[in-house]
Amino acid sequence: MLLPEHEFSKPASLRDSLTELAEAGGEVKLLAGGTDVVFNMRGRLFRPDVLLSIRDLPELQEVEQLADGAVSLGAGCRLSELERHALLKGYPGLIAGLRAVASRHVRNMATLGGNLNLDTRCWYANQTAEWRAAKGPCLKTGMEVCHAIKSADICVALNASDIAPALLALDASVVLASLNGERTVKLADYYTDDGVQHTVRRPDEIMTRVLLPKNSDRMAYIKETARKGNDFAYATIAASADGHGNQCSRVRIVLGSLTTRPALLLKTAAVLVEHGLDDTTIKAAVGEVRDELGALTNLYTPAAYKGRIARALVREALQQLREQ
Amino acid sequence: MAGKRQLMTLTVNGDDYEMLVSPRQTLLDVIRDQVGLTGTKEGCTTGSCGVCTINNDRGEAVLSCLTPALEWQGKSITTIEGLEVNGKLDALQNAFLDYGAVQCGFCTPGVLMSAKAVINAFDHPGEEDINDGMAGVLCRCTGHIKVKEAIRNVADSSNETQRERRDDGQ
Numbered sequence A: 001m002l003l004p005e006h007e008f009s010k011p012a013s014l015r016d017s018l019t020e021l022a023e024a025g026g027e028v029k030l031l032a033g034g035t036d037v038v039f040n041m042r043g044r045l046f047r048p049d050v051l052l053s054i055r056d057l058p059e060l061q062e063v064e065q066l067a068d069g070a071v072s073l074g075a076g077c078r079l080s081e082l083e084r085h086a087l088l089k090g091y092p093g094l095i096a097g098l099r100a101v102a103s104r105h106v107r108n109m110a111t112l113g114g115n116l117n118l119d120t121r122c123w124y125a126n127q128t129a130e131w132r133a134a135k136g137p138c139l140k141t142g143m144e145v146c147h148a149i150k151s152a153d154i155c156v157a158l159n160a161s162d163i164a165p166a167l168l169a170l171d172a173s174v175v176l177a178s179l180n181g182e183r184t185v186k187l188a189d190y191y192t193d194d195g196v197q198h199t200v201r202r203p204d205e206i207m208t209r210v211l212l213p214k215n216s217d218r219m220a221y222i223k224e225t226a227r228k229g230n231d232f233a234y235a236t237i238a239a240s241a242d243g244h245g246n247q248c249s250r251v252r253i254v255l256g257s258l259t260t261r262p263a264l265l266l267k268t269a270a271v272l273v274e275h276g277l278d279d280t281t282i283k284a285a286v287g288e289v290r291d292e293l294g295a296l297t298n299l300y301t302p303a304a305y306k307g308r309i310a311r312a313l314v315r316e317a318l319q320q321l322r323e324q
Numbered sequence B: 001m002a003g004k005r006q007l008m009t010l011t012v013n014g015d016d017y018e019m020l021v022s023p024r025q026t027l028l029d030v031i032r033d034q035v036g037l038t039g040t041k042e043g044c045t046t047g048s049c050g051v052c053t054i055n056n057d058r059g060e061a062v063l064s065c066l067t068p069a070l071e072w073q074g075k076s077i078t079t080i081e082g083l084e085v086n087g088k089l090d091a092l093q094n095a096f097l098d099y100g101a102v103q104c105g106f107c108t109p110g111v112l113m114s115a116k117a118v119i120n121a122f123d124h125p126g127e128e129d130i131n132d133g134m135a136g137v138l139c140r141c142t143g144h145i146k147v148k149e150a151i152r153n154v155a156d157s158s159n160e161t162q163r164e165r166r167d168d169g170q
């Protein structure tokens, strides 16, 4: 089946791309590795007027160590390059997140920027166009109704990125460029609760870089899935902390693939900073998880399962942190 | 709005092709319908099965079904037809024959191009490297054991003369 009608454009520089983005009449979809864009065009969820290819832009490819010890990663870097990059050797939790994505084949194409901007997914919307037509449109496809959760007033599709939780645990920021200049946004402020407009990126902006601040002393990353290769997660967890043994500070715990916005569990983390990583505190912290996650939205798996797996992953990740 | 067709050049297995390509075509469409090489198969078209696998100019496995053809303007790729050189099968192809790593054969082009990428990337691939390289391509009939045995055999023939002997089909 051919892709839907569109114009294809591949400017040579970031500046030309931003100009085209700002001046475009119709809907422009940025194309990086294409592994999500082409998938969604095949499913007729995306029908852009223009595909603007940014994959090979030289401005998006660099990985460098900054003066303050932070590492800057080009949004156009392919996942398989980042997995083995010398500057990321000290970030095993992030490498685990990179390697958790899909298959070697997909990671040879997919980019970091594409993963962080991956469209949200839903058991209803991610069917064929014919399947969807049988039930009619939803919030994501132009109607004021959600077929996944009848009572929902905003789209509850999931953020399925395997890398976002790892970068959130590391408190990364992203740099967005437009013709008006650059702005830096904490990844923790980048995602929203609306599955349709699921990031704060404006239509005239391109994500150019990801900034990794100082590394944490310890980090755990787990992806729970049906098969080890080529499957989206049932849930992922990334947790990081400074300190040794039971004593910990700067704790960040993030659950992915359960909610529209990857869930940064601040309350759960606060319990641990105060009391440490002993068994009793971990148990108390795990008790907070379900409440803090809030309403479990899109139901790929039953809600009860999601609650259970969230608690199990937090427990497992905290135990791993303690042992590191 | 009908997207403009664009003139593109693509090097396939060392041969240059110049073609008018629609934005609606994926790389897979162009390889099969315009270049006319139908060894590369179309399966799921959504990235799940890997039968459309080709090698990019770095010898890495990529999925031709998930990428617009025009994205490949000026680039060079290898398809299954490029494995055989001057009438001689690649060492991997011979090993697949020896080990019976083929049944209906539909997945075989994608499996071989995935295996080739593993051999390209590692002098001595470990079990994990082979699993990692092959997890994105599925075989519905032979299973993956004989495929892995065949790859392991070629990988272990690190001794060049042995590899050459395989290349000679002996």
Ligand SMILES: Cc1cc2nc3c(=O)[nH]c(=O)nc-3n(C[C@H](O)[C@H](O)[C@H](O)COP(=O)(O)OP(=O)(O)OC[C@H]3O[C@@H](n4cnc5c(N)ncnc54)[C@H](O)[C@@H]3O)c2cc1C
Binding pocket: A029, A030, A031, A032, A033, A034, A035, A036, A037, A038, A039, A054, A075, A076, A100, A101, A102, A103, A106, A109, A110, A111, A112, A113, A114, A115, A116, A117, A118, A119, A160, A161, A162, A163, A201, A205, A206, A207, A208, A230, A231, A232, A233, B046, B047, B048
């Ligand atoms: C079979 C299969 C399995 C998969 N499994 C997983 C998985 O396990 N885990 C996972 O996380 N993902 C998975 N994916 C989804 C996807 O392949 C990855 O998330 C991938 O990293 C997307 O990157 P890309 O460069 O291909 O993105 P693209 O498809 O090019 O783009 C994705 C989105 O990001 C936008 N975008 C891209 N670059 C930028 C930028 N620089 N600035 C702003 N917006 C941008 C695009 O406009 C688009 O909306 C899977 C996909 C397939 C087909």
Ligand code: FES
Binding pocket: B041, B042, B043, B044, B045, B046, B047, B048, B049, B050, B051, B052, B053, B063, B064, B065, B066
């Ligand atoms: S046809 Fe490309 S992955 Fe199935």
Ligand code: FES
Binding pocket: B101, B102, B103, B104, B105, B106, B107, B108, B138, B139, B140, B141, B142, B143
């Ligand atoms: S040999 Fe039939 S699918 Fe693999």
